[in-house]
Amino acid sequence: MSRWQYFVKRLLLTVPVLFAVLTFLFVMLRAGPIDPVAARLGPQAGAADRAQLRERLGLNDPLWEQYVDFITDFITFNFGQSWVVQAERDILDIAINAAPATLWLGFWAILLPLFIGIPLGFYAGLNPNTLGDYTASLGGIIWQALPNFWLCVIALAVLRRTRNGGGPFGFDWYAFGPDFASRNLSITGTPSLEWFSTTDILFLPVPYVSDWTALAIDIKLILPAAIILGSASMAAELRIGRTAMLETVNSNFVETAKAKGLPDRVIVWKHIFRNALIPLLPVITSEAFLLIGGSVIVEQIFNINGLGRIFFQALTQGDLPMAGALLFLFTLIILGLNILQDFLYTVIDPRVGYDQ
Amino acid sequence: MSTRQRDSTDGLEEPDDDKLLRDRVRENPRPAMVWLAGLAFLLLLEIGRVFAGVGQAFGIVGFTVELLAGIPTSVGDNVAGTLGSAAGFVATAITAVLMAFAVTVPVSASVPDAAVDILGLDLSRRGHRWAKRAELTFVVVAAAGLVAYTPVGGAFSALIGAITGGVDALASSLPSITSRELIPNAGHRLPEGGWEGTFLGLSPAAAWAIRTGLVFAYATTVLVWLWRGFDVYRTHYRLADWTPRDDTVRRFRNNYWGLFGFAIVFLFVVMALWAPAVSPVEAQHNIYEPNSHEFQYLDENGEVTSTTHVFANLDSRSDGQNTIGPMSYDDYNRWAPLGTTNRGQDMMTHLSYGARTSLVIGITAIGLGALIAVVLSLLSSYYKGITDIVTVMASDTIQAVPALLLIMLVSVVFQEANHPIAQPLDGGLLLALIFAFAYWPGMWRSIRGPSLQVSEQEWVDAAKSYGQTPLQTMRKHMAPYIAGYILIYGSLLIGGVIISTAALTFLGLGINPPTPEWGRLIDGGQSYVSTSSWHVATIPGIAIVLVVVAFNALGDAIRDAIDPEADVDESEAAATGGGA
Numbered sequence: 031m032s033r034w035q036y037f038v039k040r041l042l043l044t045v046p047v048l049f050a051v052l053t054f055l056f057v058m059l060r061a062g063p064i065d066p067v068a069a070r071l072g073p074q075a076g077a078a079d080r081a082q083l084r085e086r087l088g089l090n091d092p093l094w095e096q097y098v099d100f101i102t103d104f105i106t107f108n109f110g111q112s113w114v115v116q117a118e119r120d121i122l123d124i125a126i127n128a129a130p131a132t133l134w135l136g137f138w139a140i141l142l143p144l145f146i147g148i149p150l151g152f153y154a155g156l157n158p159n160t161l162g163d164y165t166a167s168l169g170g171i172i173w174q175a176l177p178n179f180w181l182c183v184i185a186l187a188v189l190r191r192t193r194n195g196g197g198p199f200g201f202d203w204y205a206f207g208p209d210f211a212s213r214n215l216s217i218t219g220t221p222s223l224e225w226f227s228t229t230d231i232l233f234l235p236v237p238y239v240s241d242w243t244a245l246a247i248d249i250k251l252i253l254p255a256a257i258i259l260g261s262a263s264m265a266a267e268l269r270i271g272r273t274a275m276l277e278t279v280n281s282n283f284v285e286t287a288k289a290k291g292l293p294d295r296v297i298v299w300k301h302i303f304r305n306a307l308i309p310l311l312p313v314i315t316s317e318a319f320l321l322i323g324g325s326v327i328v329e330q331i332f333n334i335n336g337l338g339r340i341f342f343q344a345l346t347q348g349d350l351p352m353a354g355a356l357l358f359l360f361t362l363i364i365l366g367l368n369i370l371q372d373f374l375y376t377v378i379d380p381r382v383g384y385d386q
Numbered sequence: 387m388s389t390r391q392r393d394s395t396d397g398l399e400e401p402d403d404d405k406l407l408r409d410r411v412r413e414n415p416r417p418a419m420v421w422l423a424g425l426a427f428l429l430l431l432e433i434g435r436v437f438a439g440v441g442q443a444f445g446i447v448g449f450t451v452e453l454l455a456g457i458p459t460s461v462g463d464n465v466a467g468t469l470g471s472a473a474g475f476v477a478t479a480i481t482a483v484l485m486a487f488a489v490t491v492p493v494s495a496s497v498p499d500a501a502v503d504i505l506g507l508d509l510s511r512r513g514h515r516w517a518k519r520a521e522l523t524f525v526v527v528a529a530a531g532l533v534a535y536t537p538v539g540g541a542f543s544a545l546i547g548a549i550t551g552g553v554d555a556l557a558s559s560l561p562s563i564t565s566r567e568l569i570p571n572a573g574h575r576l577p578e579g580g581w582e583g584t585f586l587g588l589s590p591a592a593a594w595a596i597r598t599g600l601v602f603a604y605a606t607t608v609l610v611w612l613w614r615g616f617d618v619y620r621t622h623y624r625l626a627d628w629t630p631r632d633d634t635v636r637r638f639r640n641n642y643w644g645l646f647g648f649a650i651v652f653l654f655v656v657m658a659l660w661a662p663a664v665s666p667v668e669a670q671h672n673i674y675e676p677n678s679h680e681f682q683y684l685d686e687n688g689e690v691t692s693t694t695h696v697f698a699n700l701d702s703r704s705d706g707q708n709t710i711g712p713m714s715y716d717d718y719n720r721w722a723p724l725g726t727t728n729r730g731q732d733m734m735t736h737l738s739y740g741a742r743t744s745l746v747i748g749i750t751a752i753g754l755g756a757l758i759a760v761v762l763s764l765l766s767s768y769y770k771g772i773t774d775i776v777t778v779m780a781s782d783t784i785q786a787v788p789a790l791l792l793i794m795l796v797s798v799v800f801q802e803a804n805h806p807i808a809q810p811l812d813g814g815l816l817l818a819l820i821f822a823f824a825y826w827p828g829m830w831r832s833i834r835g836p837s838l839q840v841s842e843q844e845w846v847d848a849a850k851s852y853g854q855t856p857l858q859t860m861r862k863h864m865a866p867y868i869a870g871y872i873l874i875y876g877s878l879l880i881g882g883v884i885i886s887t888a889a890l891t892f893l894g895l896g897i898n899p900p901t902p903e904w905g906r907l908i909d910g911g912q913s914y915v916s917t918s919s920w921h922v923a924t925i926p927g928i929a930i931v932l933v934v935v936a937f938n939a940l941g942d943a944i945r946d947a948i949d950p951e952a953d954v955d956e957s958e959a960a961a962t963g964g965g966a
């Protein structure tokens with residue numbers, strides 16, 4: 031099988047998976063233990079109201095017809111309206127409004143670990159069994175075991191404490207960078223993302239940063255949340271980076287390069303670094319899993335009105351169709367990322383598909 | 387290092403390696419007897435708790451059986467709702483027969499062949515096997531029908547009730563050395579100084595420390611004795627002088643990081659198992675029913691008065707203004723080794739019972755998930771083809787949905803509907819089942835490679851051509867090879883389950899009060915981290931970190947011990963808990 035055939039096969043496999051996920055959602059939301067009418071109206075509602083809603087939701091139709099309707103609605107992104115969280119508003123509309131904050135959080139949560147975890151891991155792998163290696167490895171192990179929600183709680187308490195120079199060495203998170211105390215801003219909240227404008231270059235709108243202070247404020251708002259959200263991935267990158275580095279350092283082509291008399295700098299950058307990156311690729315894409323799951327917790331604690339927080343609100347307030355729709359959107363993102371990962375693999379690693 | 391003596395009197399005779407362990411013990415009974423006597427003595431010391439444990443096991447088995455017995459009727463009811471009552475009855479019957487058949491498949495091999503011979507049929511080997519299963523199914527269905535639809539059922543449940551009642555009575559009447567009655571620590575000060583109602587008149591703190599120390603000493607002794615048992619077996623009764631397992635054990639013993647993990651996990655498990663003994667106040671009094679339990683204390687006026695736990699808890703809250711910190715007494719003469727929670731309950735009691743909750747959920751979830759993963763990996767690697775593809779599709783589907791969100795959604799759906807499965811442990815069992823459902827694909831994926839490898843081995847071919855049944859081939863010749871891998875992933879994942887459970891409870895979606903859970907403690911203490919009540923959120927958080935690090939260390943050590951060169955992809959397993 032050539033690698034492109036392999037890729038196409040993987041691509042085709044996602045279609046039945048998508049349908050299976052939709053079926054699962056249908057079973058959970060419509061045919062599961064919960065009665066959609068009772069969930070919507072509450073236990074005190076009158077019989078007439080119930081019957082009316084049953085009709086409106088199409089619950090009197092045969093099950094297969096409900097199933098077909100459900101699937102067509104979801105595939106055409108026609109999720110209907112929210113019940114409780116933002117009543118009578120289109121679910122897709124709500125999701126599109128909440129997405130930028132989550133994307134901003136996710137962007138930093140992927141970027142920060144990349145620039146901390148991988149260099150640390152590579153450093154540990156290049157200097158195995160030294161004090162630095164042990165410190166980095168032990169730190170990674172503990173960092174990975176720290177529950178995100180607990181870290182959030184502790185971090186917020188510590189940051190709040192630094193107000194008016196209460197931190198060590200008079201550190202004040204409020205005054206650090208753009209001053210939050212004088213602007214009367216909370217250190218938690220939703221980034222407004224209003225720092226860019228677009229300008230027309232050759233009749234094409236091109237975004238540029240128009241307000242650097244607003245950008246700095248948004249970065250500062252998201253920074254603690256992003257570091258915590260990325261913490262698990264950072265630790266994973268550290269461990270895998272270390273192993274990959276160790277394996278590559280001990281491989282034959284590095285030996286050869288040494289024998290040729292190449293300088294260490296060239297060996298490290300040209301021969302080791304590039305090859306050690308390959309096993310890190312799935313780690314970076316699988317981060318999306320962690321980010322999407324963790325975003326619920328981090329957004330809830332840091333008061334960021336993103337997709338995760340809306341999902342959480344939908345669940346706690348009994349807005350099940352919205353929760354189902356959001357879960358479907360998350361699944362779409364993950365399936366898309368899986369395809370992207372397969373594509374990148376197919377491009378980078380010519381061995382793909384041969385050992386399958 | 388073996389000192390085992392071969393009993394071959396004749397040098398020419400082959401040492402008979404086919405003897406069963408029972409025969410070997412009969413020939414040289416002394417070491418085994420000494421060890422068993424020691425074990426019996428140890429159990430006798432805690433006989434009350436042993437019976438309490440047996441009673442709890444009965445309860446769990448009873449609940450499971452009831453749940454399973456309810457499945458056919460509930461399936462029937464669902465079908466009857468859409469297709470009419472006749473179809474419902476048929477569906478009930480079909481489900482019952484299918485379930486009975488599933489029960490018989492693994493046990494039918496151990497039923498004597500004579501059971502089929504009485505039918506007088508001339509069957510092929512395969513037909514013989516199926517006939518035996520069908521017969522067993524018939525017997526099981528008949529027995530179940532008898533219990534369900536005839537007066538025999540009444541007698542049967544009366545018998546069960548008598549047995550469980552007897553066990554419970556024994557559990558409450560028999561003594562144990564770590565019991566609260568033997569070393570009481572709940573007492574009150576006397577106006578003239580000193581303490582009333584505590585062990586030897588010591589302070590509650592000292593009495594509690596003695597009891598907790600005794601618990602850990604006892605547990606350590608049991609552990610040492612179990613290790614000795616392995617040693618006795620190895621030197622006196624094992625046929626081979628050396629097996630690869632010896633090397634595994636040796637490698638594990640030399641791995642200090644793994645031993646550290648093991649020690650913490652041991653502490654955690656002991657705390658969970660002996661939760662009633664290490665908690666300074668009874669959970670029933672302090673957490674579950676604080677209204678209905680009174681106790682005495684010395685009030686400010688120097689008089690001994692009595693009050694209920696509700697009022698005492700209200701005054702002992704650690705909520706920023708008022709703090710009962712670690713290692714202190716509250717105003718009601720109650721010793722709080724780890725302080726109190728934001729609701730005034732005792733933190734140590736909460737922590738130890740919370741450990742119990744986490745452990746039960748973790749073991750149920752991972753045990754069930756691992757079982758599904760192993761069975762499916764054996765089936766899909768043995769039969770390949772369509773079985774494999776269906777399993778791949780199922781696991782891909784579950785893995786495509788973000789695990790934490792999937793768990794949240796399913797948990798909310800079942801809890802909103804007040805489904806009976808959400809009752810035990812205030813949602814704990816439900817969570818465990820959902821975790822098993824969400825985590826088996828990961829485990830299956832990680833043992834898929836090894837099981838495909840082993841299915842290609844020559845010994846599997848040989849077993850097939852010798853006419854062994856597929857089930858036996860899988861169990862005897864394939865499963866042992868996979869067992870090590872599943873052990874590694876299990877211990878790496880259990881940390882993730884503990885973190886996720888705590889996170890869900892923190893968000894209010896997991897385990898509902900009053901069942902103690904660590905996540906709820908952190909939730910309760912989150913506004914007081916920078917006040918004098920810092921301990922409320924900090925102590926459980928540190929406990930979670932320690933336990934999770936320990937389980938990861940243990941998993942790594944088991945991996946290194948089983949096969950130092952094993953190519954185990956750790957990223958997938960270890961990262962699962964990170965999302966929370």
